[in-house]
Amino acid sequence: MPFDTLAVSSLQKRCGLCPVAGSCLVAAAGRDDIACLSSFERTLIPLASAGKALFEAGDAAQSIYLVRAGCLKSFTVDSDGKEHVRAFHLPGDLIGLDSIGRDRYAAGVAAVTPAQVCRVAMADVRRLIAQSPSITSRLLERTSRDLDLALSLAGDFTAEQRITAFLLAMQRRLASGARTVRLPMSRRDIANYLRLATETVCRVLTRLESAGHIRSDNRSVDLLDRDALRSLAEPAMACAA
């Protein structure tokens, strides 16, 4: 099933109808902060197709972004030409938290599926920090949470542990309770994120399916036995934070 581009492009631009208003940093401001918000430049940017870049590593870090729809990845390319996926960004997530206070972005960001993001200029972020402690506090908490997640991911785990934890995390973030997850990203992106070879991701998924723990059909994964998966992933479960 292809990503529903039509539905995304018809989304209302006004925040009142934003699909992620519940977890939006801007919308999360208390009534007392509304006065600050009117000064922000919030620009809705559509990325029509998968693969389209939002910005490149090394670009001037002039904004942070808020994901409204779709899926994006941040990644670096090392001097050997290997791509390292640093994070997947889903609706409600913030992009660019690892570049606050720096001149240039540490990583590039590209769409994994067609996506929509809201742009917040870095100058406005600085103004926010000066004016709205409640939003700043949330920004700091998000950055702190991302840091914890990154440190967990950096841990030393087996391919099976990493992949199982990844599936459970995706189920929580994307399907929130549903047994079937539709993964937005390719095997290659998953592998680059989990520091594995594409083939290893395939093989482990096949093995999990043989064991009856999942049913996998291309990008759609049915988590048949979540308890078994949780017990496999246990050492790496902090990654699902």
Added chain:
Amino acid sequence: MPFDTLAVSSLQKRCGLCPVAGSCLVAAAGRDDIACLSSFERTLIPLASAGKALFEAGDAAQSIYLVRAGCLKSFTVDSDGKEHVRAFHLPGDLIGLDSIGRDRYAAGVAAVTPAQVCRVAMADVRRLIAQSPSITSRLLERTSRDLDLALSLAGDFTAEQRITAFLLAMQRRLASGARTVRLPMSRRDIANYLRLATETVCRVLTRLESAGHIRSDNRSVDLLDRDALRSLAEPAMACAA
């Protein structure tokens, strides 16, 4: 050569004589923020011996800490009993940035050498955020920088790349220009940090020494050919950020 406990314990408690005043978050406040600072509880905590815990994973996250002297590590222990070192904390570093806004610490922290830290209560951190945009901004930048570092460390690199990058980073952080670095931590801690076996760390160090790139005598490492090391570490150099 044992860590000089005497020198550490004789350090003045007043910030004016603090050895890390230059990089201290509190001291970094502009003159306009000094009024805020008087309200902080800044407690100097000495950790007399290596191995002593500052706090455990799961403890109520009631403070962040500023390293004044010595070396500490944050670490988690997974359900397999394996220790994962998440970071080494050197003078001037902040501890607990990955737990801001959360109830409990995600990782424990213990002294690697005898150490001194300043405690700042989480309630005071919150007050800071509300009162001093300039300190908050620095706090956010530090957290953001740590996030970037963690994401780099999470990358997929060879043992040689990781260890070389680690040596260069330690040289920069500890010796700032000097050719010889005295590592505060054991091979085991380095291995747990870099996701390697202790033996692999030893073997790579031996190999680097045979190649004439370093001269290693226990914890003291002489970086003879930094250009060669940099070129070996190149893909992982972001880790040295």
Added chain:
DNA sequence: CGGTTCCTTGAGAGAACTCAACGTCGGTGG
């Protein structure tokens, strides 16, 4: 329809791990 890109599976190679032994260092107590 071709031409990609993605997914999957197999066979062989290699990097890092585990297990094991031994030397060294520093602290402790007889």
Added chain:
DNA sequence: CCACCGACGTTGAGTTCTCTCAAGGAACCG
């Protein structure tokens, strides 16, 4: 003062997990 002890560091041998290389099939796009 020296012998003992435990923690740390180093080295070797064999194993294992994951990677690389290779190929075929499926899905998607122009």
